[in-house]
Amino acid sequence: MTRSHHRGDPPGIARILTVLGWAVAALLAGLVAIVVLRACIGIAESGWTPTAVATLAGVTGFVACCALGARSAAGTEARARRARRIRLVWLAAAVLIWAGLVWVAADALFLAFPLCFIVLHERPGLRGIAWVAGITAIAVVVPGLRSGWSLGGVIGPVLGAAVAVVISAALEAFIRQARERDRLIGELTDTRDRLAAAERESGVLAERARIGRDLHDTVAQALSSIQLLLHAAERGALDPAVRADVRLARETAGDALAESRRFIAGLRADATDGLAAALQRLAVETTAISKVPVGAHVTGDPHDLDEVTAGELLRIAQGAVANAVRHAGATRVDLTLSHLGSGEVALDVVDDGAGFDPATTSGFGLQSMRERAAALGGTLSIESAPGRGTAVAVTVPGRSA
Secondary structure, three states: OOOOOOOOOOHHHHHHHHHHHHHHHHHHHHHHHHHHHHHHHHHHHHOOOHHHHHHHHHHHHHHHHHHHHHHHHOOOHHHHHHOHHHHHHHHHHHHHHHHHHHHHOHHHHHHHHHHHHHHHHHOOOHHHHHHHHHHHHHHHHHHHHHHOOOHHHHHHHHHHHHHHHHHHHHHHHHHHHHHHHHHHHHHHHHHHHHHHHHHHHHHHHHHHHHHHHHHHHHHHHHHHHHHHHHHHHHHHOOOHHHHHHHHHHHHHHHHHHHHHHHHHHHHHOOOOOOHHHHHHHHHHHHHHHHOOOEEEEEEEOOOOOOHHHHHHHHHHHHHHHHHHHHOOOOOOEEEEEEEOOOOEEEEEEEEOOOOOOOOOOOOHHHHHHHHHHHHOOOEEEEEEOOOOOEEEEEEEEOOOO
């Protein structure tokens, strides 16, 4: 028998240790049954002699000690440490009771073999070997004093004790290697998962960079060309009404161009630039273009975020600010980035615009923000009512860069 299995041991090791425990228990129970049976046979032949009474009493005490030891060893490892002194007491009591049994019943000598396994289980290492040596000495000396000395009476207990020590040492080495192998496998699995996550993140960033380039080379360039053409048409228009319509179209194209450039910049934003700095730029640019005051604030103890988290939070902020400025008619927007003590990061976007009923209003922009928050393992909530402004709050785990 070897040490009780640790919490978190692989299932295979736990099964092996459980089977070994039951095997030792079965061996002990069988040998105890033999001692009791021989005592009962003696009672049937000679009646209740003092030897028979002492044998049955000793067996009862020995079994009670073993049962108490098994009960104290059950439970968590911390509980086992707290019960160490109690287990040492019952172990000593079991050995002493067994020594008395050997004096009154020669058959009790066979209990030395499973008792050695129990001792090595409870007292591993050199301490257990010292206990086994003591048990072996008792198994040799007591029968020798009781019935006379013999070569077999010396070699038998010594060989039994040596076998128990060798088996226990081999099992300890096997369990140690299995635990080390399981630890290494766990480390390799964690490393593989981290590499896979890094590859996924690298792929996401590369895809965002590609989308940003494509948008810059297509949509942004097209909007810039449209803006130039509308500017020329505005200068050449004679009808004031037509000129006003062309001017409105040019300004709309300019707003769309600025929005697309902000989106491209958001796709390229990374953790080294800092989410707080990116939100500050968003506030300044939005204020300059829309003339709506936008404030950006940071609370808590700031720490760097990974690029994915920073980029997704920035895009949620862009969407919420765009909704407030372009659709809600807000006259003030506030961005607040909070680094919480729990390690989470919270982003709040509050405006004083027209508001809406979140229960009955849905749109691609709101759904996109919810999906981005969910992808980060966070939550997004929206508080709004017609005529009372809107508050968008997202909370995500803070993953360091």
